[in-house]
Amino acid sequence: MEEVTSSSLVGSTIYFMEYKTDLDKLRHSCSHVMAQAVKQLWPDVKVTIGPAIENGFYYDFDKKEPFSDDDLKAIEKAMRQIIQRKPKFTQSFMPRKEASQLFEKNGENYKVELIDGIKDAEVSIFKTGDEWMDLCKGPHVDNAGEIKAFKLLSVAGAYWRGNENNAMLQRIYGTAFFSEEDLKKHLNALAEAEKRDHRKLGVALDLFQIYHETAGAGLVFYHPNGAMLRKVIEDYVREQHIKRGYDLVMTPHMIKGKLWEISGHADNYRENMYYFDVDHEEYVIKPMNCPGHILIYKSKTRSYRDLPVRYFELGTVYRQEKAGVLHGLLRVRGFTQDDAHIFCRQEQIKSEVEGVIDFVFETMKDFGFNDLEIELSTRPEKYIGSTENWDLATKALEDSLKNKNILYQVNEGDGAFYGPKIDIKLKDALGRKWQCATIQCDFALPERFAMSYIDEAGKEARPIMIHRAILGSLERFIGNLIEHYAGAFPTWLAPVQVSLIPIAPEHQAFAKEVKEDLQKNGIRVIIDERNESLGKRIREATLKKVPYMLVLGEKEVSSREVAVRKRVGSEQSMMTIAQFCDFIFNEVKEKKI
Numbered sequence: 001m002e003e004v005t006s007s008s009l010v011g012s013t014i015y016f017m018e019y020k021t022d023l024d025k026l027r028h029s030c031s032h033v034m035a036q037a038v039k040q041l042w043p044d045v046k047v048t049i050g051p052a053i054e055n056g057f058y059y060d061f062d063k064k065e066p067f068s069d070d071d072l073k074a075i076e077k078a079m080r081q082i083i084q085r086k087p088k089f090t091q092s093f094m095p096r097k098e099a100s101q102l103f104e105k106n107g108e109n110y111k112v113e114l115i116d117g118i119k120d121a122e123v124s125i126f127k128t129g130d131e132w133m134d135l136c137k138g139p140h141v142d143n144a145g146e147i148k149a150f151k152l153l154s155v156a157g158a159y160w161r162g163n164e165n166n167a168m169l170q171r172i173y174g175t176a177f178f179s180e181e182d183l184k185k186h187l188n189a190l191a192e193a194e195k196r197d198h199r200k201l202g203v204a205l206d207l208f209q210i211y212h213e214t215a216g217a218g219l220v221f222y223h224p225n226g227a228m229l230r231k232v233i234e235d236y237v238r239e240q241h242i243k244r245g246y247d248l249v250m251t252p253h254m255i256k257g258k259l260w261e262i263s264g265h266a267d268n269y270r271e272n273m274y275y276f277d278v279d280h281e282e283y284v285i286k287p288m289n290c291p292g293h294i295l296i297y298k299s300k301t302r303s304y305r306d307l308p309v310r311y312f313e314l315g316t317v318y319r320q321e322k323a324g325v326l327h328g329l330l331r332v333r334g335f336t337q338d339d340a341h342i343f344c345r346q347e348q349i350k351s352e353v354e355g356v357i358d359f360v361f362e363t364m365k366d367f368g369f370n371d372l373e374i375e376l377s378t379r380p381e382k383y384i385g386s387t388e389n390w391d392l393a394t395k396a397l398e399d400s401l402k403n404k405n406i407l408y409q410v411n412e413g414d415g416a417f418y419g420p421k422i423d424i425k426l427k428d429a430l431g432r433k434w435q436c437a438t439i440q441c442d443f444a445l446p447e448r449f450a451m452s453y454i455d456e457a458g459k460e461a462r463p464i465m466i467h468r469a470i471l472g473s474l475e476r477f478i479g480n481l482i483e484h485y486a487g488a489f490p491t492w493l494a495p496v497q498v499s500l501i502p503i504a505p506e507h508q509a510f511a512k513e514v515k516e517d518l519q520k521n522g523i524r525v526i527i528d529e530r531n532e533s534l535g536k537r538i539r540e541a542t543l544k545k546v547p548y549m550l551v552l553g554e555k556e557v558s559s560r561e562v563a564v565r566k567r568v569g570s571e572q573s574m575m576t577i578a579q580f581c582d583f584i585f586n587e588v589k590e591k592k593i
Contacts, residue, residue: 023178027052029089029140030079030150030176031059036132037078038172041071047134048110048160048169055186056175060158062110063170072152072172079150086145087129091138093122103135110160111135149183150176153190157324164322189430196430198482199328202226205487205544207478207495208329218326218333220475225495228524229481230474232493234314236366237338237471244359246312246340251292253316257282262448263291264384268417272319289315290467293341294449297463302453307463308344308352314474315339329479336474342466343451346392349464353400353422353439356468360424360437363470367493368484368593371427374406377414384418385444393441393464394420418444419467428484436477440467488545488567492588498525499541503534503553510557514550514577521581542567550580 031050038045038061050059061067067075094102096115103111114135115123126136128144141147152174160166177183202208207226210219222230238248257275260266265273265288274285286292293311302309316336325331342352364372376398379390397420401408408422415421419442425433442465445451455461471477481489491497498518502511511527518525528537534551541549550562551572562580563572575583586592 023176024052025139026141026147026178027057027176028138029144030147030174031057032089032126032128032132032134032136032140033079033082033144033147034075034152034172034174035059035061035134036082036128037075039132040078041074046108046110049114050134056153056173058171058173060160060169060171062160062167067155067170067172072155075172076150076152082128082131083144083147085129086143087131088143089138089140090127092125092127094125096121096123099123099125099135147176148178149180150174151183151187159322159324162322162324164324193430193432193483196483196486197328198330198479201482201487202328205482207482210328210332216333217323218321218331220329220332220334226478228495229489229493230478232495233471233474233478237314238312240359240363240470241312241338241340244310244355246310249293249296249311249313251286251289251296251313251315253318254278254283254285255292257284259291259295260284263288263294263445264418264448265291268382268384272321274318274320285318286315287317287319289313289317289337289339290341290445290465291449294445294451294465297343298449298451302343302463304345304453304455304461307453308342308348309463310340310342312338312340329475329482332473332475335476337469338471338474340468342468343446343453343463344466345453345461346396346464349393349396349441349466350400350403352466353397353441354404356437356439356466356470357400357404357406357422357424360470364424364426364436366591367481368490369426369428373425373427373433374401374408375411375414375423375425376401376408377411377416377421377423379420380413380415380417382417383415385447389443390420393443397422397439397441416440416442416467418442421467426480428480429486430483432483434476434480436472436480437470438468438472441465442467489547490587490591490593491547491584492591494524494545494547496524496526496544496546497584498523498548498550499537499544499546500525500527500550500552501534501537501541502527502529503551505529507552507554507557511552514552514562517577518581521585523581523584538565548584 028051031052035047035050039047042063046062048060048062050057096118100112100115103115123135124137125133126138126140127133152172154173156171156173158169158171160169175186177186205225206223207229208220208222211221257266269287273287276283296311297309314336316334318334321331321333344352378394383390401422419440421438421440423435424437426436427433446462446465451463452460453463500511500515502508508529515525515527528541530537538549545567547567549565551565552562556562561574561576564575564580565572
């Protein structure tokens with residue numbers, strides 16, 4: 001379930017990138033204009049790469065002093081002056097050696113390194129009028145005057161070629177559109193995304209924190225509210241798996257290195273793994289759960305009657321991610337997967353995969369995600385197993401999607417090293433796509449581990465292994481949920497479902513009685529007894545996104561009822577405690593959004 005990050009899109013890859021839409025082309029052209037403006041303002045700055053990316057573009061620069069907000073404004077002003085002149089983008093070709101000498105003469109050592117990685121006899125050069133030249137395959141718009149609406153957004157650090165051993169560069173991000181109206185819509189969406197940033201809301205709602213300095217980057221500490229949210233999700237996930245015939249298993253966090261040699265991870269995934277010695281033997285903190293599930297399968301002889309065998313584990317794994325790609329809960333070094341492995345016969349693959357697809361769609365609906373995108377990822381350059389088995393596995397996944405009339409895109413060469421996969425991406429409230437579920441069909445690992453079952457003829461046969469996750473990483477999924485709901489979770493997910501607010505000290509005894517009744521009925525409740533005004537306590541409960549507030553005063557104590565107030569709006573309704581419990585039960589049972 002590895003993902004490509006923009007920091008990995010470096011080197012000669014940039015030179016050969018293909019832009020499929022006119023908007024990509026426009027943004028790529030805008031990145032060139034930005035680089036030209038930077039060189040005009042700071043001639044000693046060295047330029048590197050500047051591709052179009054989803055929703056915008058960037059360009060990396062080697063500059064000693066950091067770019068400031070004022071610098072970005074100056075760059076934008078210089079860009080507008082260039083655009084006003086409408087210089088044409090023109091392509092020419094130059095022998096590699098001649099191009100290398102030219103860029104070296106200009107002090108552009110990063111361009112020289114890129115040219116060294118290009119195998120063609122000639123390299124492509126694009127000029128912007130007679131003012132600017134860059135190593136680039138293109139394509140570009142006809143002239144810079146076509147760039148009508150753009151905005152520089154931010155500056156970030158980025159290692160050259162995505163390697164932390166290389167120089168740290170400054171990356172300027174920007175975006176461009178064909179119209180000011182489209183740009184305005186995008187900037188408004190960015191502003192809304194900023195409000196929903198799970199890293200800020202995680203702290204504001206006291207859900208989690210990552211203590212970089214004291215505990216280490218990419219390691220999550222769940223506070224009580226976050227741990228409760230996670231428990232609700234875990235309880236849901238376990239219950240759903242048991243209903244669907246999965247057996248629960250648990251595997252150790254550390255396993256001997258030899259097991260990872262058999263699985264192929266040592267050769268194909270070692271740079272992402274943590275190795276250490278115990279009693280003069282090499283151990284690994286597990287980056288995957290699959291080998292552990294294989295050992296459990298192999299613990300006894302299996303019959304064809306036993307298959308399919310479905311093992312499920314909320315398994316915590318650790319991967320050595322580069323510091324530059326860590327991002328809140330969305331990219332961490334330690335995370336938990338709702339991981340399962342299905343061991344089945346070849347003729348069972350299709351029905352098992354279809355069952356997982358149904359499982360994903362039903363689960364996403366419960367969590368409030370109804371817009372999903374599906375990709376089928378095929379054999380990568382680096383793989384294990386035979387091409388014949390890869391073809392069989394790919395066809396099995398494709399047939400499952402077709403049988404369910406599901407639209408999908410083919411992502412050539414992006415499968416796992418042991419098998420093709422179906423990736424399911426959800427769209428959140430802002431229309432952003434997030435990777436969650438994956439279904440991977442694997443003929444290779446059962447062969448490497450000599451897995452078997454006894455078939456109808458009494459002979460040994462090889463099972464097929466389906467790797468699958470529904471939510472994916474719980475950390476990433478919780479981050480998605482926070483941003484999707486802007487922290488205002490539906491009642492069934494909310495860490496605190498009810499805040500009791502006694503108006504005065506004499507009402508606190510009744511508040512404690514109500515709390516006990518609600519807790520006995522499984523409702524997550526707190527009492528706010530602080531010596532603060534009623535209005536302030538209501539406002540703070542609203543800011544904490546608590547779904548319901550029960551205001552308790554003399555009237556409520558006398559009638560033995562509660563005044564129910566929702567987090568949105570100011571209307572209150574009176575209910576008995578039993579009526580309120582039934583009301584909450586109904587919301588939770590139906591998973592109302």
